[in-house]
Amino acid sequence: MTLIDPLIALATRGVTIFLMVAGLYVVIARGNMVKKLVGLSLFQSSVYLLFILPGKIVGGTAPIIDPAFEVYAHPLPHVLILTAIVVGIGTLALGLALVVRIREAFGTIEEDEILAREDAVRVERDE
Amino acid sequence: MATPRGILAIEPRRRRVLAIAVVVLLVLVGVDFFVEHHGAFGIDGTPGFAAWYGFASAVFFVALALGWASLAAVRGGRRDD
């Protein structure tokens, strides 16, 4: 029991960092707007782990006071992340809604295509 | 007697005007001898100083200007933008 827990902690830490970097990379590298949003969600999830991880105490249980248990997980990070998850869902929903509207308006959700088209329009107008 | 050429070629009308100017200058220099001067540097109080100094400086500056103009001429136009 106590042997595995530090390993889990280490693994979770690795996952946190991996999610953070991978999410950010997807946002930077992908031109597809939906994929970008997926990357953004990954990136945000890493934050959830970042907060919750230190709240976990080895051997602790859910923070519900009961005479049977003495060690509890720290409740505050969980509460905070509940809020953050709600915010993340809101962002994702709004982002997807925008992508739908962009698809209607431009006919594509590839950012590079749209920008190339807009630039072409601009150059044409300027000349 | 050969007709002068080049820059000193002087047409008759200009020669007349120049002659009058020279006479006027001579008269002015003559009068200068009878006027009291207040020169501050010595030489500038002598009669006729302004006449020769004026002529000399005019020639000097014409030479300077034309010399500079030929030295510092810009080839190819610019200016009118």
Next chain:
Amino acid sequence: MTDALAAMSPAYPLIVGSLAVLLFRRGVVQDALALLAPLAALALVWLVPEGTSVPLQWLGLQLHPVASDWLARLFGTAFALAAAAGVLFALDRRSTMERAAALLYAGAAMGVAFAGDLATLFVYWELMAIGSTLVVLAGGASQAALRYALMHVFGGILFFAGLGIVAAEPGGLALRVFQAGSPGSWLLLAGILVNAGAPPVSAWVADAYPRASWSGAVFLSAFTTKAAVYVLIRLFPGEAVLVPIGLFMAIYALVYALIENDIRRMLSYSIVGQVGFMLVAVGIGSEHALAAAAAHAFVHILYKSLLMMAAGAILRATGEIRLSALGGLAKLMPVTAAAMVVGGFSLAAVPFTAGFVSKSAIMAALADDHAALAWFLLTAVSAGSFLYAGLRLPFFALVNGKAPDTVAPLPVSMKLAMLVMAAFNLAIGFSPALLARLAPPIGAVKVLSADHILFQLQLIVAAGICFGVLLKLLAPKSRITIDFDWLWRELPAAVLGRLIRARKQLQGFFEPVLTTARSGIGERFPVWAVRLLEAGNWRTGDIALAATALLGLALLVAAV
């Protein structure tokens, strides 16, 4: 009543007039307003009581927006007269922008003359730069206007930097006499000298003024350089370094004026030369010399406006301003011809013109101070001035050559303006006491004495003989001569051109290496540079990358 007047700067009517002009369409009302503004300013110049107004507290500074003494009144009178005559001359010009800009410009110059502290002075100083740039711009030459603006921005920055330093001295923002010694006062002096057209930036005058409209140049010739002289009299009287600078300007300008073909460029060079005279007098610094410098500035505004008007009239009537293309205008444009002769003679200090009075005052001050070098050089320059202003200009424009068949008729307003200015020039010439009333310290010099007149007559007749002999050499020719503006117009391009050529050679050498490198990440960089400056649409990913890069950089730096 007087208390209320004491807080009224003569600049206000002009600035209000400038704004009011914008509110009305072209027409009688706008004309009347434009004429009234300088006259109201002139009245205020003499109504504002002498002394400093009650200080104004603003942002913790003690400001004195209005301070009056004889010097301020002298310059104020000159500025108001120049503005009034200029507006009259330009009455027929269809450009509301130029009119508003000219009034603003005049108002700012007036504000400089009546400023009671350095901060107020600086504000009007910058306003003057804006007004004059707009006047140049109204002539349509946007490139020249840009160069002009940049030059004044440069001067303004120098001035401001100096102001920032000297404001920390015990004297604070008070107007006081500086010695060019500390960095602050040097910067201040340099900033003022830029506006005065001193070397090595003298060429801006002849670069910008001839590109204004036929009326715009009249305003331009009056204010900026003379305001700089005024500020020098206030802040740097007796600054020895001004003497060589002024002498250089006088000789430099004479050389260029003698070979110049464009009349208004010639007159612009002449401004630099005459300001050189004033700078020498300021550098001498005796009470008498300072007053002579001020008086000469006053008179210079009178005759240079007159000459610029004559040049403008010729440009308007014939569409031509090059001496080589003009000739025989005396019969066709008698009023203009008379104006040009009176103005030119006044510039060359022919006896019984205003120029003779003020130049005599300067020479007398130099003699009193035993400044031999300056005296002999400036006397020589005087003789040379007659060559171009009194002879070359009128001869080739008005007498020599073939007259055009017809010229466009001039409106009465233009003729009237020239007649008024010519009358001022002659009035002061015949009655020097008029000028001595404005500048009391020069009252002691007896100007119209026999030996003075005789001296000057000999000088100009001798110069005239020289002109008669060397006429062919001085004939106008279309040519371009290198000037200081080479420093900022040609040098950068030449250096850049060489760099580009050098780069090309290097490129040939390194090309193979570069191509391989470029196929990698290298290609992104130019794109980045362009995107940073231009408004090209960024990819979302690029913004995110920029943020990540900044974060990474911060973390890296912190980890070191």
Next chain:
Amino acid sequence: MIAAHLPVLVVLLPLFGGLLAALSRHNEAAFWIALVASIATLAAAAALAGQVMAGGPISYRIGGWDPALGIEYRIDAVSAPILLLVAAMGVAAIVYARRSVTVEIIPERVAWYYTMMLICLAGLLGMAASGDAFNIFVFLEISSLSTYTLIALGRDRRALLAAYQYLIVGTIGATFYVIGVGLLYLSTGTLNFGLIVERLPEITSPRALIAAEAFIVVGIALKLALFPLHAWLPNAYAYAPSSATALLASTATKVAVYLLARYLFAVFGIQRSVGPISVADALMALSLLAMFAASLAAIFQNDIKRLLAFSSVAQIGYITLGLAIANEAGVTGAFLHIMNHALMKGAAFMAIGAILISAGSSKLDELAGIGRTMPVAAGALTVAGLALIGVPGTSGFVSKWYLVLGAIEAGRLWLAILIVASSVLAVLYVGRILEVIWFREPAKRSLEAQAVPLSLLAPTLVLAALTIWFGLDAGFPVELASSAAKALLGVSKGALP
């Protein structure tokens, strides 16, 4: 009784106003709800500012919880002017929106539009009022989400793109911020500002703190469009509805600057060096870059809204520069410019909005001579432009004056000269606008421009008048700004080892 709950009311009023407006589903009703809510908010903010000025900081505990566990709202001399500014600009933008939305928003969405405006206000006010780092994140996201919606409601389809781009970038910024907060929480065990500052000296290893600082500062810098993280801003401002642009330009970035000042001065310490350079130096370099590069970019814009947006990036540079100077005059200048720039940019965006509504274009080359047909709007634009340059007699001069003063007091004359020199670039881009709108012969669009209703121009004129008023009589804003500066500098001592 009510007075005691003001710190939370100032946030709740617009929040509930927004909910009401959404429930009403009726355009006219939504406007009146929004107007009443925003005016009540302004009154609350003014009362708060009065209390703070008279009696010092106010602390309010939500639900009576101890700050170590619960959320504390804290209004002090730094946040009071920000609350006042945001609330006031909210009223102005909502009054302006009444006429502008009829042209710019399809009728079914007008009620939602007011809802979003109010919620955005609530978020911004919450960020300024809250003393809890995580709570600030929540408000940051509330304001951001509503902002994305506001931008997406713009007429041009490019508004959608701008909103999407801002959503991605804004979320990254907010996430960076919350990561930084998480690291702070890990090291101090608290989210309360006051407690964080108290516990900082006990921390032995500053490594996590430095990481926290990097994340928080970069996150906020994204939100305030600090150069070179500004690229989302021009499109967002250019294509959003006019009233939204006016609101965002004058409030959103300003609150972010406030937050940056809070963290840099109170928590991390601005003079501390991170590696070889100090935070202040880095901020100063970026600010100078912003002032010059963004002004340069503004000169080449043809769309006036975009031009003004680039000018905003440059002006934010002035504000952050004031913070980086970090003496009393400099920080006073920064806070003054926060307020003054909000007023002038608000006026400018409202004026160009009126022109856009009436003439149908905000392109410079199509608006030649618009000053003749729309003198009032063009006049307001002119006043705002002059203030952007910093012409004496406008508020812009006063704030630049303090910045220059701060630079000189810090012994950095070159900085003062650069500040003045960068104003020259403003002369160029403003001069271009003025020349075209006043002195050119009217273009076709200008001649066809319709008269705009007074209610559209009234808030514009009020802001323009304030711009001149605060230029001539700067007493009130200077007092607010200098007490903010004193409060910030007072607590900056001994922040971090």
